[in-house]
Amino acid sequence: MSSVTIKNLQKSYGAVDVIHGIDVDIAPGEFVILVGPSGCGKSTMLRMVAGLEDISGGTISIGDRVVNDLAPKDRDIAMVFQNYALYPQMTVAQNMGFALEMAGHSKADIARQVARSAEILGLEPLLDRKPANLSGGQRQRVAMGRAIVREPQVFLFDEPLSNLDAKLRVQMRAEIKALHARLGTTILYVTHDQVEAMTMADKIVVLNAGKVEQIGSPLDLYDHPANKFVAGFLGSPAMNFFDATITQNTAQLADGQRVPLGARAGEVAEGQQLTLGLRPETLTLDPAGPLQGRVKLIEPTGSETFIALDIAGQDATVVLKDRLEAAAGDMLRFDVTQGRIHLFAAQSGLAL
Amino acid sequence: MKQMIAATRRDPVLMGLWLSLLVFALIWFAPFVFIVFTSLKSSPEIMTSGAFTPPGALVTQNYATAWNRGGFDHAFFNSVFVTVIKVPLGLMIAALSAYALARMKNRWNKLVLLFIVFGTMIPFQVMLAPLFTLVNSLGLVDTYLGLILPYLAFGIPYQIFILHSFFKSVPKELSEAALIDGASHFTTFRRIFLPITLPVMAALLILDFVATWNEFAMALVILQDADKWTLPLGLMSFQGQFSNEYGQLNAAIVMTVLPAVLVYLIFQRYFVSGLTSGAVKG
Ligand SMILES: Nc1ncnc2c1ncn2[C@@H]1O[C@H](COP(=O)(O)OP(=O)(O)OP(=O)(O)O)[C@@H](O)[C@H]1O
Ligand SMILES: [Mg+2]
Numbered sequence: 017m018s019s020v021t022i023k024n025l026q027k028s029y030g031a032v033d034v035i036h037g038i039d040v041d042i043a044p045g046e047f048v049i050l051v052g053p054s055g056c057g058k059s060t061m062l063r064m065v066a067g068l069e070d071i072s073g074g075t076i077s078i079g080d081r082v083v084n085d086l087a088p089k090d091r092d093i094a095m096v097f098q099n100y101a102l103y104p105q106m107t108v109a110q111n112m113g114f115a116l117e118m119a120g121h122s123k124a125d126i127a128r129q130v131a132r133s134a135e136i137l138g139l140e141p142l143l144d145r146k147p148a149n150l151s152g153g154q155r156q157r158v159a160m161g162r163a164i165v166r167e168p169q170v171f172l173f174d175e176p177l178s179n180l181d182a183k184l185r186v187q188m189r190a191e192i193k194a195l196h197a198r199l200g201t202t203i204l205y206v207t208h209d210q211v212e213a214m215t216m217a218d219k220i221v222v223l224n225a226g227k228v229e230q231i232g233s234p235l236d237l238y239d240h241p242a243n244k245f246v247a248g249f250l251g252s253p254a255m256n257f258f259d260a261t262i263t264q265n266t267a268q269l270a271d272g273q274r275v276p277l278g279a280r281a282g283e284v285a286e287g288q289q290l291t292l293g294l295r296p297e298t299l300t301l302d303p304a305g306p307l308q309g310r311v312k313l314i315e316p317t318g319s320e321t322f323i324a325l326d327i328a329g330q331d332a333t334v335v336l337k338d339r340l341e342a343a344a345g346d347m348l349r350f351d352v353t354q355g356r357i358h359l360f361a362a363q364s365g366l367a368l
Numbered sequence: 369m370k371q372m373i374a375a376t377r378r379d380p381v382l383m384g385l386w387l388s389l390l391v392f393a394l395i396w397f398a399p400f401v402f403i404v405f406t407s408l409k410s411s412p413e414i415m416t417s418g419a420f421t422p423p424g425a426l427v428t429q430n431y432a433t434a435w436n437r438g439g440f441d442h443a444f445f446n447s448v449f450v451t452v453i454k455v456p457l458g459l460m461i462a463a464l465s466a467y468a469l470a471r472m473k474n475r476w477n478k479l480v481l482l483f484i485v486f487g488t489m490i491p492f493q494v495m496l497a498p499l500f501t502l503v504n505s506l507g508l509v510d511t512y513l514g515l516i517l518p519y520l521a522f523g524i525p526y527q528i529f530i531l532h533s534f535f536k537s538v539p540k541e542l543s544e545a546a547l548i549d550g551a552s553h554f555t556t557f558r559r560i561f562l563p564i565t566l567p568v569m570a571a572l573l574i575l576d577f578v579a580t581w582n583e584f585a586m587a588l589v590i591l592q593d594a595d596k597w598t599l600p601l602g603l604m605s606f607q608g609q610f611s612n613e614y615g616q617l618n619a620a621i622v623m624t625v626l627p628a629v630l631v632y633l634i635f636q637r638y639f640v641s642g643l644t645s646g647a648v649k650g
Pocket of ligand 2: 058059060
């Protein structure tokens with residue numbers, strides 16, 4: 017395992033800048049996930065680390081080597097592609113052994129290493145099959161097998177689970193995490209699925225439009241988002257935002273409802289315009305609560321109940337642990353969990 | 369498979385298509401039947417029986433006579449020699465060039481491809497005279513090389529054009545995975561692209577084999593010594609000399625066509641589609 021250090025990384029395609037100076041430090045053995053909306057430059061960044069895209073500016077180091085000008089094969093990385101990119105006419109074993117063969121390992125050596133990796137991933141029964149005769153989940157696993165056979169310093173994953181069905185994705189999430197715990201290899205993992213990011217990462221890098229919005233541990237980002245973008249991106253369902261004005265230690269919404277600020281009252285000035293952020297699970301049903309909303313839709317998932325509401329003219333979501341007998345159009349009142357209030361500057365969106 | 373048969377039975381459009389295919393096949397097949405039948409009849413039988421009546425007693429003598437009288441041993445050897453060198457060599461060059469144009473970064477790629485495609489657009493009849501002048505000035509008239517080089521020049525552009533678009537359609541992640549695995553361009557070509565291109569290559573090989581085997585105009589211009597003639601030239605000369613020996617003439621035709629048919633039968637089994645399936649998903 018190696019550290020990866022990315023300094024002021026830039027990328028432009030002709031006149032179009034896609035990555036605008038990114039700094040990320042990855043410690044040896046760390047599991048780092050890049051998240052962000054589609055088109056924000058995640059894949060581009062990963063491909064630059066892999067050596068598949070030229071670097072327009074800045075440096076990438078793996079261990080203490082600057083790899084900017086190294087060929088992909090000399091960077092000691094392995095990559096798992098979103099579409100797996102298995103060699104169609106080779107068997108699973110040949111797919112897994114290809115890199116070793118290229119590196120000039122002996123046949124016996126290749127067979128031994130392939131067998132060991134196949135055992136780790138439970139691929140033994142599939143070794144003689146061609147990719148066309150595998151299910152999506154098995155192909156995904158083979159793609160991972162091909163990566164781990166080489167014992168690289170760094171694994172690069174580009175949305176490896178996005179072609180799997182929901183159930184398999186949950187299972188593979190756990191397996192990749194277990195694999196990381198077992199091998200201890202540094203991982204740089206790209207996804208646009210914030211659940212994957214939250215559940216798997218040691219450290220999350222939130223990207224937006226080619227810039228870093230925030231870097232930190234999953235719960236740190238969840239509880240202390242640096243700005244409205246991060247707050248809205250992480251968490252499912254997403255955080256509710258309300259335009260508010262500070263009035264007598266409360267945040268007053270557009271229709272006059274007031275949410276008490278509690279301990280945070282001292283941080284803001286009377287009359288200040290800001291955005292109030294409330295996570296769906298921090299709102300609890302309470303007939304005496306300060307927030308009132310009109311039900312638009314109720315979605316029971318079995319374990320939880322999602323309520324889509326109109327609060328002060330803005331769309332909001334509440335997640336309840338309990339079942340709820342209510343219909344569209346009903347008015348409900350909610351209490352706000354103390355200490356879970358987020359405040360953002362109205363203009364810049366920065367957390368206050 | 370069962371479902372397909374069932375669908376064929378029910379769907380009137382498919383039925384119609386199938387029927388018209390059958391009609392076309394018969395139209396194409398009729399002369400072939402005529403030729404084979406005639407080649408196996410004696411001269412008197414040819415005069416007295418209908419063209420499509422099967423031969424009474426099989427007369428194989430026509431073949432031996434035609435072979436000897438027409439000097440087919442030379443022509444056959446020449447054709448085999450030229451084709452066996454030209455077809456695989458041309459395909460290899462075309463495949464390598466197409467790979468380079470499709471997968472190796474170079475800002476001139478588009479221009480080169482355009483140039484090559486442009487080359488396919490000029491009818492070669494227009495170029496016959498200049499071609500002869502060129503081959504002549506190189507002192508290659510009446511040589512195998514003098515024929516093989518123009519054959520290559522005219523065959524390769526089409527193949528590059530077709531293979532290039534095929535290589536372009538191979539997911540680029542496949543090349544990238546190979547690059548990360550440490551494969552050179554040549555290894556990537558040989559180990560990954562070539563195997564998945566087999567069906568296309570087989571198709572091109574058959575087409576090119578038939579075209580080269582039957583090529584007449586260029587060979588006529590470049591080969592003047594009868595010893596260097598290829599089969600189509602030999603056949604023409606035979607026809608000129610023995611045009612009333614129908615049995616032998618048709619035997620000569622069968623001998624000329626047979627290798628192309630054999631090559632087709634051998635290579636058509638590589639026309640299996642879907643070789644890339646399973647490489648990537650989504
Ligand atoms: N070859 C290219 N030429 C020009 N622009 C490109 C090229 N490749 C990518 N881009 C642009 O770079 C930006 C980042 O692309 P990238 O593929 O990294 O996005 P991403 O974050 O991986 O998105 P997704 O989640 O959809 O995969 C996009 O706006 C894209 O249009
Ligand atoms: Mg991407």
